[in-house]
Each structure stands twice: as C-alpha cells, then as structure tokens.
Amino acid sequence: xxxxxxxxxxxxxKSRDEMSPEEARFQDxxxxxxxxxxxxxxxxxxxxxxxxxxxxxxxxxxxxQLPEGNWITRAPTLERKAILLAKVQDEAGHGLYLYCAAExxxxxxxxxxxxxxxxxxKYSSIFNYPTLSWADIGAVGWLVDGAAIMNQVPLQRTSYxxxxxxxxxxxxxESFHQRQGFxxxxxxxxxxxxxRRMAQDAVNRFWYPSLMMxxxxxxxxxxxxxxxxxxxxxNTNDELRQKFVDQTVPQAHYLGLTIPDEALAxxxxxxxxxxxxxxxxxxxxxxxxxxxCNDERMAARKTAWDDGQWVxxxxxxxxxxxxxxxxxx
Amino acid sequence: MDPLFExxxxxxxxxxxxxxxxxxxxxxxPVVEEDIALANTALDLIGQTQLWLGLAGEVEGKxxxxxxxxxxxxxxxxxxxxxxxxxxxxFGNTLLRQYLFDEWQALMLAALKRSTDTRVxxxxxxxxxxxxxHVERSRGTVVGLGDGTAESHAKMQAALDRLYPxxxxxxxxxxxxxxxxxxxxxxxxxxxRAAYDAALAATMAEATLTIPDSRWTHAGGRDGSRxxxxxxxxxxxxxxxxxxxxxxxx
Numbered sequence: 001x002x003x004x005x006x007x008x009x010x011x012x013x014k015s016r017d018e019m020s021p022e023e024a025r026f027q028d029x030x031x032x033x034x035x036x037x038x039x040x041x042x043x044x045x046x047x048x049x050x051x052x053x054x055x056x057x058x059x060x061x062x063x064x065q066l067p068e069g070n071w072i073t074r075a076p077t078l079e080r081k082a083i084l085l086a087k088v089q090d091e092a093g094h095g096l097y098l099y100c101a102a103e104x105x106x107x108x109x110x111x112x113x114x115x116x117x118x119x120x121x122k123y124s125s126i127f128n129y130p131t132l133s134w135a136d137i138g139a140v141g142w143l144v145d146g147a148a149i150m151n152q153v154p155l156q157r158t159s160y161x162x163x164x165x166x167x168x169x170x171x172x173x174e175s176f177h178q179r180q181g182f183x184x185x186x187x188x189x190x191x192x193x194x195x196r197r198m199a200q201d202a203v204n205r206f207w208y209p210s211l212m213m214x215x216x217x218x219x220x221x222x223x224x225x226x227x228x229x230x231x232x233x234x235n236t237n238d239e240l241r242q243k244f245v246d247q248t249v250p251q252a253h254y255l256g257l258t259i260p261d262e263a264l265a266x267x268x269x270x271x272x273x274x275x276x277x278x279x280x281x282x283x284x285x286x287x288x289x290x291x292x293c294n295d296e297r298m299a300a301r302k303t304a305w306d307d308g309q310w311v312x313x314x315x316x317x318x319x320x321x322x323x324x325x326x327x328x329x
Numbered sequence: 330m331d332p333l334f335e336x337x338x339x340x341x342x343x344x345x346x347x348x349x350x351x352x353x354x355x356x357x358x359p360v361v362e363e364d365i366a367l368a369n370t371a372l373d374l375i376g377q378t379q380l381w382l383g384l385a386g387e388v389e390g391k392x393x394x395x396x397x398x399x400x401x402x403x404x405x406x407x408x409x410x411x412x413x414x415x416x417x418x419x420f421g422n423t424l425l426r427q428y429l430f431d432e433w434q435a436l437m438l439a440a441l442k443r444s445t446d447t448r449v450x451x452x453x454x455x456x457x458x459x460x461x462x463h464v465e466r467s468r469g470t471v472v473g474l475g476d477g478t479a480e481s482h483a484k485m486q487a488a489l490d491r492l493y494p495x496x497x498x499x500x501x502x503x504x505x506x507x508x509x510x511x512x513x514x515x516x517x518x519x520x521x522r523a524a525y526d527a528a529l530a531a532t533m534a535e536a537t538l539t540i541p542d543s544r545w546t547h548a549g550g551r552d553g554s555r556x557x558x559x560x561x562x563x564x565x566x567x568x569x570x571x572x573x574x575x576x577x578x579x
Binding site: 062063065066068069072073074075076077078079080081082085086088089092093095096099134184187191192194195300301303304305307308309310311312313314315316317318319321 | 345352355356358361365371372379382400476477480481482566570576578579
C-alpha cells in the first residue's frame with residue numbers, strides 16, 4: 001500500500017457507550033471479521049477515511065508509473081524492457097482496480113483525479129524521488145515494492161470487501177515486481193565495478209525514503225487508532241517498518257551492498273534489527289510538496305489530464321452519437 | 330546480404346522502433362485505461378522484436394542475438410519504415426500512426442502464417458493474435474476521435490494528412506522482397522496494397538476522415554538508404570547503456 005498519514009475522523013475511537021446502535025452493530029460486524037459491502041450501512045467517517053486511503057493508493061499507482069517509465073526507453077536489454085513495461089502496465093491496472101473500489105463508496109474517478117491535481121489529495125512520498133540510474137529500477141522493485149507488499153499483504157484482510165478483493169489481486173502481481181527488482185540488483189551487484197557503484201548508490205538514495213513509506217512513527221501517528229479499530233489498517237507503522245528492515249537487511253548482505261545506516265545492528269534480545277529512524281523533517285517536506293520531483297510529477301499528471309481532455313470529449317461525443325443512431329434505428 | 334536476414338530485420342526493426350515510440354507514453358495518457366493499453370501494445374511489439382531479431386541473428390549465423398542487433402547497430406543498418414520513426418505528437422497522431430501500421434501488419438502476418446519457413450510462420454501465428462487486438466483498438470479509437478467532436482475530428486484529419494505520405498513505403502517492393510517471395514517465405518508487399526486500401530477506406534469513411542488524394546510516399550527507411558533524423562535520437566536514448574558500458578551484462 002502507498003497510504004501515508006491518511007486522515008481519519010480526528011475524533012479518536014468512540015467507546016461503546018458513545019456509539020449509536022447502528023455504529024455498535026457496525027463495530028460488531030467488523031470485530032466478527034465480516035466484510036462490509038458497498039450497500040451496507042457504514043459510519044460516514046469510515047466511508048470518508050476509506051475513500052482517502054484507497055484514492056491515495058490509486059493515485060500512487062498512477063503517479064508511480066512516472067519514475068519507472070523514466071527508464072523504459074533506456075532499458076538495457078529487450079527482456080528488461082519487456083519486464084519493465086509489464087510491470088508499469090500492472091501498476092496502471094492496480095490504479096484502475098483501486099479507483100473502481102473507491103467508486104463503490106460513492107465518489108467518481110474524475111472527482112478523485114481533480115482532487116489529486118488540485119493538491120487536495122496526496123500520493124506516496126516515495127514517487128517524489130528521482131530514478132537516476134538503471135540500478136534505481138532494481139531498487140524501486142526490491143525496496144519500494146518490498147515496502148508496499150508489507151502493507152498490502154495484511155490489507156487483503158481489510159474490512160471493506162471491494163478493497164480487500166482489489167488487494168488480493170494486487171498482491172499477486174506485486175510479489176513478481178519485487179522479485180524482478182531483486183533480480184536486477186543481483187545482476188548489478190555481481191556485475192562490473194560501475195554496476196556495483198550504481199547499485200550501492202541506488203540503495204544509498206532509496207533506503208530512507210523506503211522506510212518513510214510506512215508513515216511516521218506510531219507515537220506521531222494520530223489517525224491510526226480509529227483506522228485500526230475499523231480494520232482499514234491492520235498493523236502499526238512501526239511494526240511494518242521493523243518487519244521490512246528485518247526482511248531486507250539479510251538480502252542486502254546477500255547482495256554485498258551496504259545499508260547506509262551505521263547504527264544498524266542485530267539485537268539478540270529482541271531478535272530484530274535495530275536501525276536509525278529516517279529524517280522525518282525530510283518526510284514532512286516531501287509531503288508538503290518540497291521533494292526533489294513533486295513539481296515534475298504533478299506537472300506531468302496535469303499535462304496528461306489537460307492534453308487528454310479533447311480525447312475524452314471526442315470519444316464521449318462519439319459514444320453518444322452511436323447511442324443516438326442505434327436508438328433511431 | 331541474405332534476403333531472409335534482411336526481411337527479419339525489416340519486421341523486427343519496425344516493431345522495435347514503434348514499440349519504443351509507444352512506450353514513451355507511459356504515465357502520460359489521457360485516461361488510465363489508455364496507459365494500460367499503450368503499455369500493453371508496446372509490450373507486444375517488444376516481444377515480437379525479440380522473436381524477429383532473434384531469428385535474424387540465427388539466420389545471419391555470426392553470433393549476434395536480438396539484443397546485439399537492437400542495441401549495437403547504428404541507424405543506417407536499421408530497416409524500419411519511416412512511418413514508425415515519426416514522433417508521437419498528440420494522442421490522436423499516435424493512434425492514427427498505430428492504425429496505419431496495424432492494418433498493414435495484420436495483412437502481412439496473415440500471409441506469413443503460410444510461410445514456407447516454419448520459423449517465420451510460427452512467429453507470425455503468435456504475433457497475429459496480438460495484432461488482431463491492436464487493429465481493433467487503434468481502429469476503434471481512430472473512428473471514435475474522427476467522428477467525435479469538431480476539435481477531435483480536426484486533429485485526426487491533420488494527423489492523417491501528416492502521416493499518409495508515409496504509408497506507401499510499407500508496400501515498396503525491391504529485390505529482397507522478390508527473393509523472399511520467390512522462396513515462398515513472404516508475400517510481395519505490393520500484393521497487400523489493395524486489401525489495405527479497402528480496409529483504410531472503410532475505416533476512414535466511418536471516422537468521417539478524408540484520405541489524401543496523392544499516393545506519393547516518403548521512403549528510405551526499409552532499405553536503410555535515408556532514415557529520418559528522428560531515428561538517430563531514438564537510438565541514442567535506447568542504446569545508451571549498452572554503448573556506455575559495453576562489457577556489462579544486465
């Protein structure tokens with residue numbers, strides 16, 4: 001998942017005494033592990049939080065095409081080019097499933113797109129970082145998709161039916177993405193001196209931004225409690241981040257690459273890797289729009305949308321003409 | 330040069346160059362469905378390139394594989410038609426270029442399925458399935474935008490006027506074509522023109538677009554005698570990593 005800092009109601013979790021009878025019944029269903037379906041009653045806060053979260057994920061998939069698309073025309077072999085095209089195609093497809101899931105909550109895809117372009121809605125901070133060498137395509141698959149999977153796997157069990165089902169399809173494809181990223185890193189890490197340099201440089205630049213993908217530390221994550229009570233969120237940010245670090249560090253060692261964290265050490269007591277927190281001021285700056293590529297990413301999406309207006313209008317006009325002609329026959 | 334080698338280059342360079350062009354759309358399409366469709370089309374074309382250039386390397390027998398042919402030849406050794414080298418322009422221009430190519434490719438592949446060379450016939454059988462979908466989609470989009478709003482109609486007519494002068498090269502016929510036709514490997518391109526014209530006329534009528542009167546054509550791509558200026562830039566980008574790090578494997 002690519003959802004960070006998704007605002008919930010901001011009111012905290014209601015106690016049983018504070019809930020209306022409808023809210024209490026709803027919470028019972030959630031607690032019993034029922035799936036909530038589009039036509040079922042749901043609290044407005046649940047609906048609004050889900051829309052924000054699913055849309056943020058959808059926008060991330062769509063914007064996420066850009067940093068990877070940056071290397072399709074320069075992919076070093078035909079096979080690598082084909083694999084990258086397939087991956088980016090999958091991502092656009094994930095965007096589509098997720099927009100469809102959001103639409104079941106009573107919002108249109110065009111409204112969501114407008115909200116992205118106006119800056120009202122966000123996408124994951126990670127896509128505001130540039131892809132500067134071919135190794136970055138490996139690092140994006142290995143680290144970025146790896147971090148995304150950590151979030152997505154538990155979300156297959158999320159309480160909202162359409163979201164859960166979208167996530168099940170997405171997870172199947174994401175694990176393939178992560179493997180292709182790792183495969184690129186293996187080639188680079190075992191390649192020439194220049195390739196090893198590219199691989200290490202990619203890890204240096206993508207490590208902390210990948211850790212940021214899980215969102216701020218639990219102590220600063222003000223909206224998590226309600227989302228967890230509703231099973232829109234299954235694990236805390238820090239739990240998932242730790243899981244990611246534990247999984248990734250041995251992989252980096254296997255590749256012979258260095259994680260850019262001098263404090264990184266295996267803690268025998270906890271059985272986990274201790275690691276340094278990312279620079280959260282950078283994270284907040286990126287969310288505010290001051291990441292290395294925020295302006296370019298938004299400009300590219302805005303141009304695509306604006307330049308595509310005549311195409312959407314033209315195809316719609318044609319469909320109406322056809323419907324009219326069919327009706328006249 | 331072996332005519333079969335040359336023929337495979339012509340097929341594979343067309344799909345490589347067009348696949349590259351289409352892939353440039355990634356993340357920039359008018360709607361997400363089009364992002365998916367464009368990436369899918371590019372993926373098919375790159376997959377076909379692997380097959381055609383793979384066969385070219387096998388026929389040549391000098392140890393060059395598909396990647397060596399794609400990434401280590403200079404522009405003058407490419408055999409792509411000028412149509413596919415043309416820049417994307419707007420979405421309508423891209424889809425019109427795609428349609429003009431798809432309709433030709435579908436006819437060519439249908440004939441190649443009967444090739445006396447079983448390797449050629451096998452590639453054609455696989456590619457024809459993909460191209461049937463490409464034609465359906467590019468044709469539908471050309472019709473939709475041609476017969477859409479006044480603005481979309483005007484843009485599509487301008488695209489047709491711009492690109493039609495590149496169509497004739499698809500049907501040019503030289504000694505290489507005669508040699509592979511003689512061997513029963515491939516049809517004479519000129520023999521495909523009548524069916525192409527009929528398909529184009531039907532599509533453009535439905536799209537309310539006017540096919541230019543003149544059949545005059547630009548040429549020089551498929552025999553490598555005079556490519557467009559665009560090809561050099563495209564290859565500079567595409568081949569950069571292989572050229573900059575010749576001792577690396579990826």
